[in-house]
Amino acid sequence: MSTVTLTYDGKNYEYPVVEGSEGEKGIVISNLRSQTGLITLDPGYGNTGSCQSSVCFIDGDRGILRYRGYPIEQVAERARFTEVCYLLIYGKRPSVDELKDFRIKMNRHTLLHEDMKKFYEGYPPGAHPMAIMAAMFASLSSFYKETEETLDLNIARILAKSKTLAAFAYKKSIGQPLVYPRNDLSWPANFLRMMFAVPAEDYEVNPVLEDALNLLLILHADHEQNCSTSTMRMVGSSGANLFASISAAICGLWGPLHGGANQSVIEMLEAIQADGGNYKHFLDEVKDGKSKIRLMGFGHRVYKNFDPRAKVLKQTCDRVFAELGINDPLLDLAKNIEEYALHDEYFVKRKLYPNVDFYSGIIYRAMGIPTEMFTVMFTLGRLPGWIAHWMEQRRDPDNRIHRPRQIYTGETEREFEDRGTKHLPTGR
Numbered sequence: 001m002s003t004v005t006l007t008y009d010g011k012n013y014e015y016p017v018v019e020g021s022e023g024e025k026g027i028v029i030s031n032l033r034s035q036t037g038l039i040t041l042d043p044g045y046g047n048t049g050s051c052q053s054s055v056c057f058i059d060g061d062r063g064i065l066r067y068r069g070y071p072i073e074q075v076a077e078r079a080r081f082t083e084v085c086y087l088l089i090y091g092k093r094p095s096v097d098e099l100k101d102f103r104i105k106m107n108r109h110t111l112l113h114e115d116m117k118k119f120y121e122g123y124p125p126g127a128h129p130m131a132i133m134a135a136m137f138a139s140l141s142s143f144y145k146e147t148e149e150t151l152d153l154n155i156a157r158i159l160a161k162s163k164t165l166a167a168f169a170y171k172k173s174i175g176q177p178l179v180y181p182r183n184d185l186s187w188p189a190n191f192l193r194m195m196f197a198v199p200a201e202d203y204e205v206n207p208v209l210e211d212a213l214n215l216l217l218i219l220h221a222d223h224e225q226n227c228s229t230s231t232m233r234m235v236g237s238s239g240a241n242l243f244a245s246i247s248a249a250i251c252g253l254w255g256p257l258h259g260g261a262n263q264s265v266i267e268m269l270e271a272i273q274a275d276g277g278n279y280k281h282f283l284d285e286v287k288d289g290k291s292k293i294r295l296m297g298f299g300h301r302v303y304k305n306f307d308p309r310a311k312v313l314k315q316t317c318d319r320v321f322a323e324l325g326i327n328d329p330l331l332d333l334a335k336n337i338e339e340y341a342l343h344d345e346y347f348v349k350r351k352l353y354p355n356v357d358f359y360s361g362i363i364y365r366a367m368g369i370p371t372e373m374f375t376v377m378f379t380l381g382r383l384p385g386w387i388a389h390w391m392e393q394r395r396d397p398d399n400r401i402h403r404p405r406q407i408y409t410g411e412t413e414r415e416f417e418d419r420g421t422k423h424l425p426t427g428r
């Protein structure tokens with residue numbers, strides 16, 4: 001076993017090097033503090049491995065993403081979302097019978113408890129659907145107990161009910177009656193129907209949209225230790241239940257630097273277009289650094305070559321638009337920006353490429369999904385990944401509560417003088 005030697009204060013300390021199945025190496029520093037009194041400082045955790053995991057592999061320099069060893073391009077082309085859920089959560093491809101059983105389970109649990117509908121009534125008009133989703137997931141824990149015996153059932157409930165929760169949030173936001181699930185439909189078709197059907201009219205799910213949604217869900221299904229998945233593990237490490245951990249992960253995903261980027265991309269493209277479409281002027285502002293404006297949908301902490309998901313999505317965009325006969329000027333604008341940025345020194349030098357969110361919003365828009373729902377769509381796709389990581393951690397006998405340290409930079413000890421403030425009258 002290779003080791004790393006640390007020399008500090010005249011003494012040498014040896015730390016083992018652990019190697020993953022793809023040759024990734026890390027220094028195991030579990031004894032660092034007890035032996036040396038030192039901790040590591042790594043804001044943003046860019047150099048810190050928080051766990052060992054077998055769910056997902058990414059090689060950012062080579063643009064590789066694999067789920068349980070399977071290349072994302074093959075999974076995206078050959079699987080349906082339900083099979084990917086099974087693969088990620090249970091660690092192996094299901095047999096045909098296992099897949100059928102799993103599909104039945106995932107289809108059977110789509111209904112929400114009728115009492116949950118009352119929660120939707122309390123939200124003000126314009127409430128962001130991510131706020132509703134986070135609250136609804138936490139609320140599920142008050143309806144379904146978590147024990148070792150109910151875990152599998154709860155997983156099926158989560159995957160089945162998530163689309164109903166999301167579609168109800170949308171229907172509530174536009175004041176339309178809720179559309180109940182129809183369990184003979186596929187996962188994406190059932191969701192699209194709950195989103196877009198109205199009781200007064202027939203609704204046929206467009207197979208082009210069903211396929212595109214299936215693909216989008218698969219492409220978002222896991223991405224190792226990103227912000228929301230790390231949140232999931234952080235909260236799960238305390239023993240919090242699966243529903244509560246997902247609620248926390250949803251909040252982690254919401255921000256514009258993570259899952260909220262797909263909404264920000266469309267808002268950015270719309271703003272550029274409203275300003276006359278002068279994207280070069282916009283990119284100059286991004287590059288001068290003073291404005292702190294970022295080209296949303298570009299850059300990634302891990303991918304320094306290209307994001308393989310963005311590649312698949314760009315092709316899907318072209319196919320969906322051609323098949324639906326849609327002509328969206330935002331797609332042309334996005335392509336122009338990509339082309340320009342890929343040859344511009346600022347972006348090339350910093351290895352900034354389009355990420356999954358650059359094109360996903362444009363497809364969602366073509367499907368008729370409103371901008372505020374984009375991050376909810378990301379949530380629906382990412383659920384199996386979050387669950388897989390939570391399960392992996394739960395089954396890990398070495399799991400310890402996540403509790404990082406810090407380097408304190410505040411005041412040193414000083415006296416809290418008694419100024420009599422404790423006895424001031426309370427209230428007005």
Ligand code: CMC
Binds near residue numbers: 299352
């Ligand atoms: N536009 C302009 N400049 C950028 C961008 C961008 N989108 N991203 C990074 N940079 C610059 C940044 O200013 C810095 O430049 P300098 O070295 O001169 O200071 C350099 O590139 C390195 O950036 P960083 O902020 O240190 O990189 P990071 O790894 O901390 O951030 C990121 C990764 C994804 C948060 C960032 O690239 C970003 O803000 N992108 C836009 C938001 C976005 O699209 N997020 C979705 C990510 S993919 C979906 C997901 O998995 O969440």
